[in-house]
Amino acid sequence: MGLNLDASPEELKVFLEEADEHFQTLEEDLIRLEKEEEFNEDLMQEIFRASHTLKGSSATIGHNRMAQLTHGMENVLDKLRKKQLTVTSDLVDIMFECLDCLKVLRDEILNDEESDLELGDILGKLGSVHDAAPGSDSPTTTQPAPDKTPGKQTEAKISIDLSWEERDTLANASERGLKPYVIQLLFDVELEMLAVRTFVTLMALNETGEMLKSNPSADEIEREQVTDTLVMLILMKDDEAKIREVISTLPNIAQYEIQPFNDNVTQGEVPSIQRVEKVGEAEAECDEAESGDRNKINEAKNKAPTAAKNNNAKKANRTVRVDVELLDSLMNLVGELVIDRTRLFQILGNLEANYEMDEVSQDLGRTSVHIARVTTQLQEQIMKARMLPVENLFNKFPRMVRDLSQKAGKEVDFVMTGQETELDRSIIEEIGDPLIHLLRNAVDHGIEPPDQRVAKGKPRIGQLKLQASHEENHIIITIKDDGRGIDPEVVKKSGVKKGMITEEQAKRLTDKEAINLIFMSGLSTVAKVSDVSGRGVGMDVVRNNIEKINGATEIDSAVDKGTEFKIKLPLTLAIIRALLVSIDKSVYAIPLSSVTETIRMQQDQIEYVNNQEVIVVRGKVLPLVRLKKVFRNSYDIEDRGKLFVVVVNLAGQQVGLVVDSLVGEQEIVIKTLGKYIGDVQGISGATILGDGNVALIVDVSNLIKKAAS
Amino acid sequence: MPKVLLVDDAAFMRMRCAKLLTENGYSVDEAENGQDAVEKYQKIKPDLVLMDITMPVMDGLTAVAEIKKIDPEAKIVMCSALGQQNTVMSAIKAGAKDFIIKPYQPEKILSTIKRFVG
Numbered sequence: 001m002g003l004n005l006d007a008s009p010e011e012l013k014v015f016l017e018e019a020d021e022h023f024q025t026l027e028e029d030l031i032r033l034e035k036e037e038e039f040n041e042d043l044m045q046e047i048f049r050a051s052h053t054l055k056g057s058s059a060t061i062g063h064n065r066m067a068q069l070t071h072g073m074e075n076v077l078d079k080l081r082k083k084q085l086t087v088t089s090d091l092v093d094i095m096f097e098c099l100d101c102l103k104v105l106r107d108e109i110l111n112d113e114e115s116d117l118e119l120g121d122i123l124g125k126l127g128s129v130h131d132a133a134p135g136s137d138s139p140t141t142t143q144p145a146p147d148k149t150p151g152k153q154t155e156a157k158i159s160i161d162l163s164w165e166e167r168d169t170l171a172n173a174s175e176r177g178l179k180p181y182v183i184q185l186l187f188d189v190e191l192e193m194l195a196v197r198t199f200v201t202l203m204a205l206n207e208t209g210e211m212l213k214s215n216p217s218a219d220e221i222e223r224e225q226v227t228d229t230l231v232m233l234i235l236m237k238d239d240e241a242k243i244r245e246v247i248s249t250l251p252n253i254a255q256y257e258i259q260p261f262n263d264n265v266t267q268g269e270v271p272s273i274q275r276v277e278k279v280g281e282a283e284a285e286c287d288e289a290e291s292g293d294r295n296k297i298n299e300a301k302n303k304a305p306t307a308a309k310n311n312n313a314k315k316a317n318r319t320v321r322v323d324v325e326l327l328d329s330l331m332n333l334v335g336e337l338v339i340d341r342t343r344l345f346q347i348l349g350n351l352e353a354n355y356e357m358d359e360v361s362q363d364l365g366r367t368s369v370h371i372a373r374v375t376t377q378l379q380e381q382i383m384k385a386r387m388l389p390v391e392n393l394f395n396k397f398p399r400m401v402r403d404l405s406q407k408a409g410k411e412v413d414f415v416m417t418g419q420e421t422e423l424d425r426s427i428i429e430e431i432g433d434p435l436i437h438l439l440r441n442a443v444d445h446g447i448e449p450p451d452q453r454v455a456k457g458k459p460r461i462g463q464l465k466l467q468a469s470h471e472e473n474h475i476i477i478t479i480k481d482d483g484r485g486i487d488p489e490v491v492k493k494s495g496v497k498k499g500m501i502t503e504e505q506a507k508r509l510t511d512k513e514a515i516n517l518i519f520m521s522g523l524s525t526v527a528k529v530s531d532v533s534g535r536g537v538g539m540d541v542v543r544n545n546i547e548k549i550n551g552a553t554e555i556d557s558a559v560d561k562g563t564e565f566k567i568k569l570p571l572t573l574a575i576i577r578a579l580l581v582s583i584d585k586s587v588y589a590i591p592l593s594s595v596t597e598t599i600r601m602q603q604d605q606i607e608y609v610n611n612q613e614v615i616v617v618r619g620k621v622l623p624l625v626r627l628k629k630v631f632r633n634s635y636d637i638e639d640r641g642k643l644f645v646v647v648v649n650l651a652g653q654q655v656g657l658v659v660d661s662l663v664g665e666q667e668i669v670i671k672t673l674g675k676y677i678g679d680v681q682g683i684s685g686a687t688i689l690g691d692g693n694v695a696l697i698v699d700v701s702n703l704i705k706k707a708a709s
Numbered sequence: 710m711p712k713v714l715l716v717d718d719a720a721f722m723r724m725r726c727a728k729l730l731t732e733n734g735y736s737v738d739e740a741e742n743g744q745d746a747v748e749k750y751q752k753i754k755p756d757l758v759l760m761d762i763t764m765p766v767m768d769g770l771t772a773v774a775e776i777k778k779i780d781p782e783a784k785i786v787m788c789s790a791l792g793q794q795n796t797v798m799s800a801i802k803a804g805a806k807d808f809i810i811k812p813y814q815p816e817k818i819l820s821t822i823k824r825f826v827g
Contacts, residue, residue: 007725015721052763053719056790059812060725067812074792192810193789196797200807222798249824251817 002112007061012109015057019106022050024395026099031398034092035413039083048077054102066105069119072126073098079133089406094125096399162233166212169235170261178210178235180261183243185230188252195224197252202230208246209236233261324425327386331574334379335669338575341375342666342690344368383424383572390468390477391419393428397439401464404443411450411461412443418468423475424572430549431477431569434542438479438565439466441538446483446563456560458482463562473577474593475569482562486555488514495520515557516653519543547701549573550591552650568593574670578687580663580695581646583627587695588659589668589687590646594700596654598662599645615645615656622647623707626658630682630703631696648700655707657698666690670697682706710736711826714755716746716772717788718764726759729815735822743767747775750783756826758785759818760805762796770800777804784825788813 007015029047033040051073058066073095079085104117162170173180183205191197199221202214213233216225236242240258247256348368351361394416405412423431447453447462454460465480488511495501495517501509509517518539543553550570557563570576570593578589579598599617606613606624613624624645645656668687673680684699713735717723720741727737738753740746743760744767750758758776762769769787776783787808789797797808809821 011721011725011728014724018719018721046765049718049763049765052790053722056811057719057721060722062812192791193794193797193808196794196801196808199798199801203801222802224794251820251824 003063003108003114005061005063005109012061015061016106016109018057019054019102022054023099023102023106025050026095027395027399030092030095030099031402033087034089034402039087041081044077044081048074048081051077058105063105063109065108065114065117065119066102069098069101069105069123072123072130075130076126079130084133085129091129093406094122094129096403097122098126162213169212170233173235178237179239180212180233180235181209181240181243182259182261183230183232183234183247184257184259185232185247185253186255187228187230188254189228191228191252194228195221195226198226198230201250201253202232204250205232205234205243205246208238208243209234211235322385327382327425330382331386331572334375334382335574337375338379338667338669339688339690341372343692344372346690379575383575386424386426386572387422388425388428389420389422390428390475393432393435394419394466394468397435397466400436401439401443404440405447408444409449410443410447412447412464413461414464414466416466421468421470421475423468423569426573427475427549427551427569430545431551431567434545434567435466435477435479437538437542439464442479442481442483442563446481446485448484458560471568473571475571477567477569478564479567480562480564485559485561485563486515486518486557487559488512491515491517513653515555518555519553547650550576550593552594575667576670577665578668578697579646579665580689581627581644581657581659582661582663583659584632585660587663587689587693588627588631589666589695589697590648590657591697591700592665594648594650596647596649599647599656600642601645602642617647617656620654622654622656624656624658625703625707627698628658628660630706648704650701650704653704655704657703668695668697710734711757711822712736712738712753712755713822713826714738714740714746714749714753714758716740716743716758716764716769717761718742719761722761726813726818729818730822733819735826743769743772743775746772747779750776751779754780756784757822758783759788759809759822760785760800761788762790762793762800770796770803773800773803773805786821786825 005012026047029043029050033043033047036043051070055067055070055074058070076085076091076095080087080091085091101117101119101122104115108115170180185201187194187197187201198216199218202211202218202221205211211232211234215231216227220226234243240260243258247253345368348365351357351364355361357365397416398414401412401414442464447464448456448458450460453462463480463482465478467476467478467480469476488509492501492506492509492514495514496503496506500517500520506514519542520540546553546567546569550573552568554566554568555563556566577592579592579595580587580589582588599615601615605615607616608614609621613626614621615624616622622645644659644662646659646662647654647656666689668689670685671687672685673683682699682702683696684702685697686694687697689695711734713730715723715726715730715737716739717726718741723739723741727739730737738749738755740749742764746758746760747767749755760769760772764772767775773785773787776785781804783804785800785805787797787800787805788811789808790811797805801808806825807821809817
């Protein structure tokens, strides 16, 4: 069922953008409100404003359910604002539940379809919280209906009590050329904000002359002691036509009567005005006036389109929405250009080497250089277009951490920095789940319950930091907690118990290597599986997901000090810098992000540990993997005296890859191997080189795993 | 063309209201909070101000008082949600001429504005 909203698509776009902003404000501020010990009035106001504006806007577009919910929220928030309620986590929970509902209601607009969300439950919760607060004559509930006891109206006369001074003024009025009139007004039935309407009317009529007396008085009106009538005694120079003129411009007046006041009377009584239930005449008049207005509106509409158009043009946004697929295909095309750029240079090089350069080939050379430069810029710009601040992803975390820590009975101070750091949108999509997992672990296993922390002499409240930053050609995301840390001994024991490593191996593991075991599948050191985490699936998935996008994870942990995860991510998925190496005359590409160094060494420097070839680099033993053996299945190791070793590093594990020679460093465009070939061990994709040949991209993490096993 | 200064912190409300007013032959300027409104009032000298109440930086009630200080003749109409009766009352006492209740009905806005600026 469509929503039938009263708003144009552009208006809805603005509405939705603003709504999202307000959701964000609510989410952030509610968390802060709960955390801060002192009641923060400014923060409270901001929260109130967000829900108030949402209420107004949603009512305007006719999204009644959203208006209804925000209205309920506003009632409770108003109580909080006036300190008639205090901030409790239960209350914040309810507010968050509201926020979740609001998001569902927002999505209704996106889908133009009503969801099956039931508001009864949450509205009930809001209502009972609100009603429990003191002074619950809510400002937003409709005011008590005006006193409609017909007494006043059936009474034939109304009386006007005048004080002596007022009688004096009245008596002297004629000397000053003023005539007294009694004005009786009857307002429309069921008028909203009757008191204010009465007051405005009083003020407007006051300007026509000198008001002697009114019933209700200005004070009474202010105290909202109003009925739907207003009686005034007014002294004026002009005659009653002037009053009629003024009254005719005032809204919401159903009927009125003006009578000259008998100036001999000191204690006056005038016939009271009666509400005529159906005033045919008046209604007809009203209709006429309204339709007249409408005609005018239509007229104006017909006249105005050019003006409106100009206005729109002026306000036209400087951004456009682009389908992600379009960005992907643009990136692909640029990838092709990048390949051609490399080819072009290679051809040019051949040309220069083999032929004498004449005018034409020099021209070709210059143009190639230019095309290369433009290609580079194009590549940078398109990459930029695909960038999003990680903020979009980070935004949902504070709420999540709050909910998790509450569930686990932990106290956590969650701090995020570097939200403005930008990443390729496809990478942002990929790292969401791993980050959630790591944050969950930190809250669930890392940070200790408050009492335990106090017993350990740590501050009661645990620290959890999420940080994004730019580092050369990478983005680094760190998640750091000051919790109990990972005990390498426990991990080793668990690994042995689950048969993942032998006891022999366990003994030889360094602490860092032991901690890294948590990334192996099936290992969980937690004795009890909790609601949140510890099912033994996860850390391996985290690592795999990150490695899939050419990222790397590092872990650093100390018992009782805390744990730090460091995730290193490439800026983009499609184009990477790679080290090209050759093996048996074919070229392979090794992602530069995992290369630590290259070493030239002599064959006789190779040593053996358990039949495994190793070399010692600066005192550290490095296992060797001969790529020729892996990819070519050739076992004959020629003794050429010297060999090249590319040292690769992933998650703290280092391996030396033995290659025939180093070709160079180059930007490569990653292509998948396609469905026909599928997954090949040790190969993560392919790329096209400058000379048109295909080079396979080495899957470093796979090779490291192999070397380790 | 009569000039109306539209004061609301919600861009959506401004957009909608501005559209209605421009289509009906008013020249519209926008301000996004009370302080902005006071500044723009001095610059633009609008014939009428439509003033929201709940806004950041400076709220509508304060803005009415500030504008009245600059121009005692200023015509200001408060835009209020139900439930802000007390605030609207204070605004009227501070010199606002009338009020409109949100959600706006186009005819109500137009007829109210018409009353003050024709």
